[in-house]
Amino acid sequence: MTTSIRRAPWFSETATRRVMAALEAACPSGARFVGGCVRNTLLGEPVTDIDIATQLEPDETIAALEAAGIRAIPTGYEHGTITAIANSEPFEITTLRRDVETDGRRAVVAFTKDWAEDAARRDFRMNALYADMQGDVHDPTGGGLEDLEARKIIFIGEPDMRLREDHLRNLRFFRFSAWYAGGIDPDGLAACARLKDGLQQIAAERIWKEFLRLMEAPSPYAAVEAMDGAGVLAQILPETEGIERLSGAARIEAGAGLKLSGFERFLCFLQPDRDTVKAVASRLRMSRLEQDRIVEFAKNAGKLSADLTGHDLKAVLYTMGRMTARDEIIWRWSGDQDGRWASILETAESWERPVFPVTGGDLIKQGVQPGPAMGERLRELEARWIANGFSMDGLSD
Known part of the structure; x- marks a missing residue:
């Protein structure tokens, strides 16, 4: 070198x-x-x-x-x-x-x-x-x-001493191993397992930032598996039910040639329960955008299924929005090897979401007064427009 x-x-x-x-x-x-x-x-x-x-x-x-x-x-x-x-x-x-x-x-x-x-x-x-x-x-x-x-990540001097100086180094060990190493150093791994409780001293936002950077590595899966085995994952994310779905994400990336984001991989640790994800987002002190994203993910859970096609699929995708739909598809696909998810994801990525052609201004011109009734009228018209193939043809005002 x-x-x-x-x-x-x-x-x-x-x-x-x-x-x-x-x-x-x-x-x-x-x-x-x-x-x-x-x-x-x-x-x-x-x-x-x-x-x-x-x-x-x-x-x-x-x-x-x-x-x-x-x-x-x-x-x-x-x-x-x-x-x-x-x-x-x-x-x-x-x-x-x-x-x-x-x-x-x-x-x-x-x-x-x-x-x-x-x-x-x-x-x-x-x-x-x-x-x-x-x-x-x-x-x-x-x-x-x-x-x-x-391509080894080796602590300077005694690993335990380095970790006691700054317990965030525990997560940094796994992040650097994911980004730069060809494997996991056993001495460093053993030290991280011994001192995992020290992560409780670290501010939640620092843990989230470090963990997300780990998940953004080109292939974080071996490092996460080691982290799980060492008990470090449960220390920072006690809500996780295991890494099986994350293994499914690795399968998707390898088999379908997809590149998942760190946040998409992170969602694979969670069940899309609204109370749970809100608690995770709050505890890790996520940004407002990240909190909104994870809540939308949970709110829309279960709307998609592998047998949806044509207009039925597009109607659901329209109500979810592009990013939420992708999050839901990746999460479902990672736990389900049904090959139809690939086609659903392709539709979600390539379909140009139509714009509802009616506005509040249009209803005001028809004599509808601004307020809750107008909002209800807009939602009703939008639902009929969706059911009519995203077309106003044949719909009465």
Whole structure:
């Protein structure tokens, strides 16, 4: 495996060079790229965020950036993080740190100039790779490059210690295994099982964000199976009745050539009971859009069946809407190997949903007063229009 990132397009961009030059001017050889941008470049994966570690302390980082005409935002000042905005692009710059005290959720840190100390406080060896201004990669833990080559997710030092420092690393272990690994490290898995109760200390929204990112991996199924076996899945999603339906989702993706979203896969853990899904959405502190989506999924459960065809199918699809219909089809198909679901999904995806041609304004012109009666009249007309093949022909006003 190469030990240089200098050929990466982002590495030579003007904004990147501006930020690094500003830090270099204040502290020669005191800034290095770190984490995902280095890891993903070496793996040939897309790079979306550029993180930089520096020996400069936060005030010094701000001064260095401003001296170069670069905007500096103290986004995480207490923990040493400053966000630089260069050419409208963000760069997160963090002072080298060592943990002084941790409680499983957050850490008290002290700044350092020692790259090895900074690396030692990180989660996995492949995430503790640094690259200097020339693009040469440094591996302070001595195992990061080896792990990348073997596609293994290995904790730095003792797994139990890393997890006790931040219990969210339990989910990160499974997420990174799903995205980057060729298997599950048994020592890391055993530690996650031992310390799964620590996830109760983590804020629900952080758990949901991490879990959804896991479910968005190209193929999260092996990691989820390991998570289930370790008891971690039940810890974060006690409402699940098992992963059998998720296995059905894997079958759909492999057999039908579909690409499911992380949210569609997530729904396979649940039964479409309205009270249950509302409780899940609330507990995990989902966004309003996500809450609305999961409630619509439950509300429309059972409306579709594999034997629906023609106008009967389209009438149901119309009342559900495209996204809800897809969620329902995937959920039903994942638990039912009936091949007709493929045709139903194709119809739902390709059918152009018609627009009901009558509005409140049309009824006002006919003398109907605005209010509940108008709404009832519109719903009645729409139902008749649907039953008439989405046509007003032959319908009286």
